Amino acid sequence: MQKENGILLESGTNELGVVEFGVGRNRFGINVIKVKEILNPQPITKIPQSHPSVEGIIEIRGEVVPVVDIAHALGFDPSAQPEQDKFILSIFNQTKIVFHVHTVTQIHRISWEQIEKPQKLYQGLDTQITGVIKMDDSMMLLLDFEKVVADINPETSMDPAQLKELGERERSDKRLLIVEDSSLLRALLQETLEEAGYHQTVLFENGKEAYDHLQTLLDQGKEIEQEFQLLITDIEMPRMDGHHLTKLIKEDHSLSKLPIIIFSSLITDDLRHKGEVVGADAQVSKPEIVELVRWIDHHIL
Incomplete structure (x- = not known):
């Protein structure tokens, strides 16, 4: 094809x-x-x-x-x-x-x-x-x-046990926004990030809900950098996909400083440019949870 x-x-x-x-x-x-x-x-x-x-x-x-x-x-x-x-x-x-x-x-x-x-x-x-x-x-x-x-x-799914290679982890109070349409993966991602020390997570099941939430915070006079320190998003999601969500955030002056990591099964050498075009700060292929945590550490520690 x-x-x-x-x-x-x-x-x-x-x-x-x-x-x-x-x-x-x-x-x-x-x-x-x-x-x-x-x-x-x-x-x-x-x-x-x-x-x-x-x-x-x-x-x-x-x-x-x-x-x-x-x-x-x-x-x-x-x-x-x-x-x-x-x-x-x-x-x-x-x-x-x-x-x-x-x-x-x-x-x-x-x-x-x-x-x-x-x-x-x-x-x-x-x-x-x-x-x-x-x-x-x-x-x-x-x-x-x-x-x-x-x-x-x-074995093709995420395995929190893989985080052992990162050694001992300290708990972090940084708040992460997670956007993932699969309820199974949302729960597994939340559990895995908890193991990595990131216990402050807020979850949404599509980009539209996440973006509306961010806009509501802005309407309330909140500074996004104080509310969330990083966003993790899937690509394939009903109503609004991760690429469009990333593009909207990066084009909004009040939101653009929020680091975004795209965590998706669609990250390949041929398609990585799509995330780059919309301004993603990092892109990680599922289920590489260790690489995801390393990028989180890089952007917010």
């Missing part, structure tokens, strides 16, 4: 490209930034005693890549016409993975404002959905691919 269609050329517009794919009769989406290529199915080498959602491995231009069966991972029926299925070669968390889906249809360009956060009533306690997009005749669901992979291999 080529990226010269203009979808990836802009930063901080609060828009994204979504590759629509199908599993059974259901419509799903994946951020086009995560998609490297769409492939036709090819022979898979099975791995003994692997996770049941992992079909095996394939070779792509000399590189061995695991294949994840999305239908199995979601508890759906297998493809009725496997010869027509598609492989989505994806990269995030600095890892390449192939997702086996049933169809790939088109790319949509939409605003994060159009994406609704799944309601707790129907999303369950352990959801694999990060957003709901209302289409003309149905709905498209944005999958939490990081969670799909973490359910298969928990």
Whole structure:
């Protein structure tokens, strides 16, 4: 899949490209930034005693890549016409993975404002959905691919034990603002930062809520530097993404001094420039929690 269609050329517009794919009769989406290529199915080498959602491995231009069966991972029926299925070669968390889906249809360009956060009533306690997009005749669901992979291999998630390499930590009264749409990751990030000595954290689940909170503080005559000493934000979030949030803050004279660290699975060598364009002070790829803490220390100690 080529990226010269203009979808990836802009930063901080609060828009994204979504590759629509199908599993059974259901419509799903994946951020086009995560998609490297769409492939036709090819022979898979099975791995003994692997996770049941992992079909095996394939070779792509000399590189061995695991294949994840999305239908199995979601508890759906297998493809009725496997010869027509598609492989989505994806990269995030600095890892390449192939997702086996049933169809790939088109790319949509939409605003994060159009994406609704799944309601707790129907999303369950352990959801694999990060957003709901209302289409003309149905709905498209944005999958939490990081969670799909973490359910298969928990070692890909953040591990507070990694902080041991930083040695003994003192408790800090510096206040951190955390913006992360995944409730699981919000809790894990808060727990991990507590282990690192940062126990003063305020959490929001999307950029819009965080930005509105900062504006409310300004309206109350508060100085942001006294309220928060650093902001950590994800990129992919309903209503307002992390790039747009960063851009708004850095363009506001009353907010611009607030250091911002983008902590996302989308930090790659090819895409790092997007965070630089909007003014991020640092960018760290999930789940590199030790590097995140080192950048926090660098900016506020």
